[in-house]
Amino acid sequence: MKKTGGQILWECLVKQGVHTVFGYPGGAILPAYDAMTQYPIRHILVRHEQGATHMADGFARATGEVGVAIATSGPGATNMVTGIATAMLDSSPIVCITGQVGSKLIGTDAFQETDITGVTLPVTKHNYLVTRAEDVAPTVREAFLVASSGRPGPVLIDITKDAQQSSAEFDWDGAAPTLRGYRPDYRPAQVDLSKAAALIKSAERPIILAGRGIIMSDAGELVRQFAERTNTPIAMTLLGLGGIPADHPLNLGMMGMHGEAWVNTAIQEADLLLAFGMRFDDRVTGNLKTYAPTAKKIHVEIDPAEINKNVKVDVALVGDLREVLTELLPLVPPVDHEAWVSRIGSLKGDSAVRDIQNLPDSGHLYAAHVINDLWRETKGEAVVVTDVGQHQMWEAQYYKHNTPRSLITSGGLGTMGFALPAAVGAKVARPDAEVWVVVGDGGFQMTMCELATIVQENIDVKIAIINNGYLGMVRQWQEFFYEKRYAATPLVNPDFAKLAQAFGIKSMSVSSRADVVPAVADARAHKGPVLIDFQVEQEDSVYPMVPAGADLHAMIRRPSPIVETAAD
Ligand SMILES: Cc1cc2nc3c(=O)[nH]c(=O)nc-3n(C[C@H](O)[C@H](O)[C@H](O)COP(=O)(O)OP(=O)(O)OC[C@H]3O[C@@H](n4cnc5c(N)ncnc54)[C@H](O)[C@@H]3O)c2cc1C
Ligand SMILES: Cc1ncc(C[n+]2csc(CCOP(=O)(O)OP(=O)(O)O)c2C)c(N)n1
Ligand SMILES: [Mg+2]
Secondary structure, eight states: EEHHHHHHHHHHHTTTTTEEEEEEOOGGGGHHHHHHTTOOOOOOOOOHHHHHHHHHHHHHHHHSSSSEEEEESHHHHTHHHHHHHHHHHTTOOOOEEEOOOOGGGTTTTTTTOOOOHHGGGGGGEEEEEEEEEGGGGHHHHHHHHHHHSSSSSOOEEOOOOHHHHHHEOOOOGOOOOOOTTOOOOOOOOOOHHHHHHHHHHHHHSSSEEHHHHHTTTHHHHHHHHHHHTTTEEEEOGGGTTTSTTTSSEEEEEEEESSSSSHHHHHHEEEEEEESSSOOOOHHHSSGGGSSTTEEEEEESSOOGGGGGSOOOEEEEEOOHHHHHHHGGGGOOOOOHHHHHHHHHHHHHHTTTTGGGGGOOOEEEEEEEHHHHHHHHHTTTTEEEOOOHHHHHHHHHHHOOSSSSSEEEEOOOSOTTTOHHHHHHHHHOOTTOOOEEEEEHHHHHHHHTTTTHHHHTTTEEEEEEEEEOOOOOHHHHHHHHTTTTTOTTOOOOOHHHHHHHHHTTTTEEEEEEEEEEHHHHHHHHHHSSSEEEEOOOOTTTTOSBBBOOOOOTTBBBBOOSOOTTTOOO
């Protein structure tokens, strides 16, 4: 039966299991919007197309399913670029659909014409320009396959207005993808598995580097079994947090620039690194020349392009982590690393057990207090969506994540403005989850227009602004490396509580430590969105810190004991 390209688009999306899309209409995508009304699709009207892409991304990260964003041509499409790049750097499966000017007008500088496939070529896993209605179905099916298979990533489909308007035969089965040459299902060779097993058997100071691949391949349980059988401590990347429960005795905490000091020291002393679904980001390794100098390295990774990219490894096991571990586990006998585990225990010292909550109230409200109280009040069971900056690092340090997909954050691109819209996507994907936004006063103002979306769509997210009056992370760099010349980092902010009220959102302001718990409890008890403006110490810094490019063990530690924290 013949259908318009616009109808075929929605037919396919519904068949792909899509029930919600995030978008913003305009001329070149109007035929598709008109057809949408005939299909069981929830459309969330955003206030800026960047928000739509972050929402689709938050949706994808919260579930592992493909998130969908839709926009018009030209400015609508270019507004999506930041969100697409954010998804690309963190391997998040989203499909972005854009309208394009009529196929005959392409290349004429037509009204709202942008070559969006050209623009997004470097920040998509793949993209398509569709100019005929009959190509819509095969393209949508292929796009979903590419976005979600192997190493996931964003895919963009640009559909000309005439392709949406004209008609073609709709044949779902006939549109099944046949992607010659695309083989995302790598498997490691037996010889490499044996080599890895031999290295594991002979190691005395092994350490697992647990990355986001654990979450993406749902391999947490197998990694736990591996760690317990071989008594191997686990260091987490920012994006791996939650992949292994924070309260597991072998889980050491986060590595890297703002990781725990004992974790970085342990990596530098290790004789075997087991990199499980992580990509040796520069925030993780510090100076590559001095990184883990005494360690052999085994890399389990789905994307061959990541092997030997940053860190040269001794054995590469290319494939899905869960499948690789299923094959590797039987080859690995139980081992004990008692001396090594107790060496790391001594590196921790008493800093790990010192609890900021028990320190006397100095009259100052520190961001760490807020996060720590939020963790306790929510019993670590919330989905926390963070923005980028100091608050993001404090969240990683003080909110102990025990379940996969309970931390959603922009790691690779570090996109300010991500949190608020991504939280909308996460809440839509998991309506039963308690979703908290932890966002800086700077990043909040980048996408705060989505408060209107939250109200219009009745999205029950709780928003904690960590308001330090600064672009705090940049201020910290200026304090450490630019002699406190605070160029363009102080912020004059609106009254965030009043602002929320203007949108019709319940709000509170908190500036003392005693008020944190009651405010969080109040917000949790309220049905519907709540915004809390936490006015925190303005010039606090995140410790420890490995300066960019420095050796991983060369950490800057907190200079004075104003608040000794578990992270010191
Ligand atoms: C202000 C700021 C500070 C930061 N500080 C730190 C820090 O101190 N410590 C830190 O860790 N990070 C930090 N980050 C984050 C950092 O930039 C990286 O985003 C992060 O380290 C990447 O973690 P990852 O390698 O686990 O995840 P990703 O970048 O998502 O990489 C995951 C890897 O797993 C692979 N993979 C995917 N699926 C599978 C599968 N099924 N099987 C096997 N492999 C798979 C992918 O191909 C990819 O190579 C910071 C970011 C910001 C913005
Ligand atoms: C879109 C974007 N622009 C600039 C930056 C650089 N940057 C990283 S952290 C940061 C400061 C963030 O300030 P705020 O949102 O107030 O969070 P805080 O660090 O104070 O917790 C900036 C400007 C960025 N990461 N993203
Ligand atoms: Mg700030």
